[in-house]
Amino acid sequence: MTKYPTIIGYGRTKFGELYERRPEELIEEAGLKALDSAGIERRDLEYCFLADYFLQLTNKIGLEEGFMSELLELHVPMEKCRSFSSALFNAYNAIMAGRCKVALVGGVEKLTDRWDKVRDDLMILEDPWSYYAGGSPESNHELMLRMYVKDNGLSREDVEGLMEALALIAVKNHRWAALNADAHFHSKPVSLKEVVAARKKAHRMLGLYDFAPISDGASAVILASPDVASKLCDSPIYVVGFASATDFISYACRKDRSSFLATRLAAESAFKMAGVEPKDVGIAEVYDQSTLLELVALEDLGFYDRGEGWRRVKSDLEVGDHYNFEGGELYVNTSGGRKADGNPLGATGGAMIIEVAKQLREEAGPRQVSFSSRVKAGLVVEHEGFGTKTYVHVLSRERP
């Protein structure tokens, strides 16, 4: 008998600018799909965890549990969390503590309902002094890019290579999204030329195609205790590693400003818990709020040495849609990533978990990658804020 809670079902909505739909409708759709895929009824749920960042602001919804209760006609315990990963973690703990056997983990966001103010709202995830000083949702990414160049002593030529590597990440993620019907940019492949032209047009280091969009959407996962899971599901996905870590809210005050300490710490303990190493990972969804963050995540997770990632990213993506290592291949952000799948904050982690689970269950349709026997695990890395919190989940289809 395994001690790990398992994912037995999942569902999500399309991500995008869903102006015509209410947040309740989105969570309902994702939830029903998840129940359906797990083959259970709403009354089987013993606990619900819902993630959203901004429903209070965007939709004046401040007590989400009440809405959930009404939607599901359930009166079980419910908790509201910020990110999907934190909701999943809470569900995990509830199951491990014996509080329940089946839990719904949902996430929803309706950012376009406040399209005119949402960039100001996003600054709530930062140190207020950075906002007062004029910071924008994009500025930390560009400051980190400058720090990456400086800390790693990149030459002018290196910087050109780095920028091309980042553009290739955008191109790769859009290409994957073209295979994902639920992605925000399902029908919008971009070329290297377009990514570079967008930067030039904006007179900025990072341009339109370097950043994830502002999206609406919902996602849901059914998490079950191991004994129940084995009865309900033929191909459960085990959550074999989980960790999170935290860093200062103020980017300026962090010791390390060209990588994320929180990711390094969380990855280390999640790998340890799961008993795996980076070389055992074949699929990963990382939080590419900007193309830079995919590169930085690959370094922070230990796939590349610091300051070296961009060279490898560039050479690998020039010829394919995945990264190559001595031991094999690493597929990253096959959903399209936040860049092209979309980034409805509360639902984001769900989409990442679902993508890795789908790939591991070989249900990813046109995006399905083939894993060699070395692959033991998939990885999901979600941030809250700009690397302020990092959650790392290690998923496995092998019964641990």
Next chain:
Amino acid sequence: MSSEPIERRVSYIGDRLRGAKCPICGKEYFTTRHYCGVCGRASVGRMKHLDLFYEKGVLEVCTVVREPTNRFRGLGSYIYGVVSFHDGAIRVPGRITDLIVEGDLDPSTLEGREVVPRIRRRYAVGKSDIIPTISLAFTFADEYYPYQRFEPAEPKVRAEKPGIVGYGVYTSRFRIKEEGMERTVPFIDEDAITASVEAGKLALIHSGVDPGLVKKVYVGSESNPYAVKPIASKVAQVLELGVKLPGEVQEVDAIDTQFACKAATSMFKDAAALVYYPFVETPYVMVIGADNAQAAPRTTPGGELDFFVGFGASAFIFGMCDVIAEIEAWYSCTSDTPDFWRRDTQKYPRHGGRFTGAPAYFKHIEKAAKGLMEKFGYKPSDFDYLVLHQPNPTFPVKAAKNLGFREEQYEAGLKVAKFGNTYSSSSPLGLAAILDKAKPYQRILLVSYGSGAGSDAYVFITTPLILEKRRRQRFTVEWQAENQFLKYVDYYTYRRFKSGLQLL
């Protein structure tokens, strides 16, 4: 919407860039803290206060923000980054101000440069909200506004008569040049409040006066962005005038005055009388004249002012010790002459056209000057310098000639062609220009004019200390008038900057 309690706390920390330092491990923090995160309980109650108000930092890393969030949109594109102080012991987020970002600017070319914190409006707010300020705005130390150390000195020489012990003039980097006349234009995040604090800071730097000994501050202005709420309270708080009391209160009297362009000069005598008053010790008093003079568009009533309005502030510290210019005499006159006014809630003042000349400006200036000379027995040749209120380049010249003064006497203090009419700061700025170059034992006659109407006349005589203190101030009137970093803007930009940050 702004919440006043938050505004109070943010401004208290942000205007002065207050922080803390752990006496055990030496770690420095931006924003005040009662314990050190590293040393924990051992540090509770032992943290040392620090602030970055008079420091210079280094722009460590930066980017161009081209799509600001809503409240910052009025700034257009701007530089945002991380500024480090004390060799990286403390880092703060910061915005570069006084910079118009044009075309492709490679931010990496700005990294590593030294910057000075500047108090500015933080961002745009609603018309009825508290105006938020912050000093997380920076300018380059090697450009228009130089970095200057503040070195308070013990008072040494006690004078017999009260007088000026130090002064500072602040005008912005931006100018509009039309028909041979240059005028100062505020950057979009400046106003009479920020200019007052800047001028006061420069006066403290020049005088070397311990701010704790400044027991009263007056700010005279006709362009306070508030109808009700003093500028002087901001000046007192940020410059820490008077003794610091528990509860973040300063032991100082602060008051705003209003009388068109003589709102500040009128208080010179009050300041002098206060420091001379023997029964309650008031070592120093600060008087600031500050204006971001507003004018209606040229084609509308009151629009004639749009050719002359300037922006700036002058601060003078009065005292009995280390005086650089003693006050010898004063004289004032007043009549109820409505040649310029602004009704409450009106955006722009109205102007009496030709009525503002002979029956207003000339009548009061000449009566005050003559009244003073008759009463105290001076004649024009007793003065080395004359400075008059200067609303335009022609009035003060004509009035000086009418009074029997020669060009050599009035030209040093005639600055309107370089700065425009800075209203409450107009004749004080001229006085500062004279003090910047006067020799010891030279006599200066100042006559201000305020519409409404009245004039104050003062006689100052310089002391030998004027030479010694001059070394303490690089940001002189001359520096500000002739500076390679001045930035000239067009009429549209001038109107936009002058109306300030607004929610779009």
